Amino acid sequence: MSKLSISNVSKLFSTTRAVDSFTLEVADGELVCLLGPSGSGKSTLLRMVGGFETPTSGSILIDGEEVIHLPPEKRPTGMVFQSHALWTHMNVFNNLAFGLKLRRLPARDIRDKVEAVLELVGLGGYGKRLTTQLSGGQQQRVALARSLVLEPKILLLDEPFASLDQHLRERLREEVRDIQQRLRITTLFVTHGQDEALALADRIVVMRDGKTEQAARPDLLYREPATPFVAGFIGSMNLVDGKISSSVFAHNGFTVPVPVADGVAILAVRPEALGIVPADGESAARIHRVTDFGTHAIIDIDLPDAVRLKSMVTDARQWQAGQRIALQPRAFAVYRDDAAIYRSA
Template sequence: MAVLEIKGVTKRFQTTTAVDAFSLNVADGELVCLLGPSGSGKSTLLRMVGGFETPSDGLIAIDGEDVTRVPPERRPTGMVFQSHALWTHMNVFNNLAFGLKLRHLQSAEIRRKVEAVLDLVGLGGYGARQTGQLSGGQQQRVALARSLVLEPKILLLDEPFASLDQHLRERLREEVRDIQQRLRITTLFVTHGQDEALALADRIVVMRDGRTEQADRPDVVYRQPETPFVAGFIGSMNLLDGVVANGVFTHSGLTVPLAVSDGVATLAVRPEALDIVDVAGSGMATIHRVTDYGTHAVVDIELPDGVRLKAMVPDARNWNAGQPVALKPRAFAAYRDNAAIFRSLDANG
């Protein structure tokens, strides 16, 4: 069993608060992604869990034991950094064996553990290689293996794939997820990539200004974002500020029935939920650009006031720049005062 508890953790750097009264419980065997823009506090939080930063306030516990001020080498955590942080003067085997030697294990036991974890990450037989002879993806596998060989209770991953190309990044994240599920190791994963979080996580914690904006399953965060920030940060979202009067939302000629009280509101419509209709003569909007991705196309649409929206269509060939269109949102949500006030049934998935 390995349960991580973060209770009211704050980290201040002089006059800047990087993490602000943050709390989170990560269950045994759960993989939680901390997702947010640069400066949201996610990496600082991870470093505090790993012992590389000390909280200004709050408590961090693993299996009920307070580790808030325990140094990194004495915590049951393993951390994988974006930069790999491998020792270039050691070969792969010695990079992995170093921590085990500090534990005074016998040579035969060290070799058994190292070879087993290299097999686990798909690098069986690579022990004698120098780290400089490896590709970026192989180096990241070594960095992961170096953490796993110490059998940590909590695995910490700080944007480990950020420096890799897209195809390698996708392959490695699938491999990491498979390994994590096979070992059932409790994992905290930091990323600013929405696709990465949606593909990997049991739960996503969206962070903003050092606080939790929303924490839930990936499908819930995507389909039911609780704030305009989450709506705009997860996936692609059209956000329109407008006014509701007599049950109708209006923005620059676009009207949508909205059963909420009168006042300002922000309408949120995903591109895949925004239908466009060809209209003869003139419409409420004009197509600005069509981008064909083969499997689908994205149509950039300009409203009369210059605001641009995106719609996803199955075929690019029916649409052209300059074409007048009408807009028909079939699923949408609305926000006021930084909270959801309406969500259509289709928007719930």
């Protein structure tokens, strides 16, 4: 059983608070993604768990034992960096064997462990190759194998696929998820890619200014974002400022019945939930662009004040630029004071 407990951890760089009283429990075998924009503190937090940064305050426990005082090589963690950080003067086998040699394991045990983990990451028979002879995806597999061969209690992944092309990134993240589930290794994964987080995580922690904005399962995070920031950061979301009067939200001709008290508010509606219908005469909205992806189309819509919205439709052929339309949200949320006050059924 391997459990990670982060309690009230803060990190200050001079007068900048990179992480602010952050608390998180990662259960045994769970894969948690830290997701957020640049500067949100996610990589700094991961580096503190790995021992590459020292917290200004707080506690980091692995299986109930404090690890803040331990250097990286003494912690039961394995870290995979975006840059691979492989030794180019060593072949693949020696890259993996180096840490095991420091532990003074017998040569036969080292060989067996290295060969087993190379098979695990799909690189069986690659031990004698130099790392410079490998593709970017293969190098990242070696970096993952180098961490796994040490049998860490906690696996730390710091945007390991960011430098790879999209097709390879998607394939590798599926492989990493399969390996993680097979080993049942507790994993903390940093990414700024929302698709990556939604595809990989058991739970996503959205970070903002060093704090947790929301932590939830991917499906709940997508369907029930707690704040406008999360709503706009996870997936594609139309966010429209407006006012509610007499139970009607209004923004420059775009109106939606909403059974809440009067006042300023933000309406949030996903493109797939924003229906459109042709409209005659002067309408509040006009189609700016139609992008046909074959399986679906994205309609860019301009409101009279130049606010742009997106609608997802199944067939692009009945829509064209310049066409006037009316908007019919099928599902939406309303936010006020940075919190959800209403969600439609």
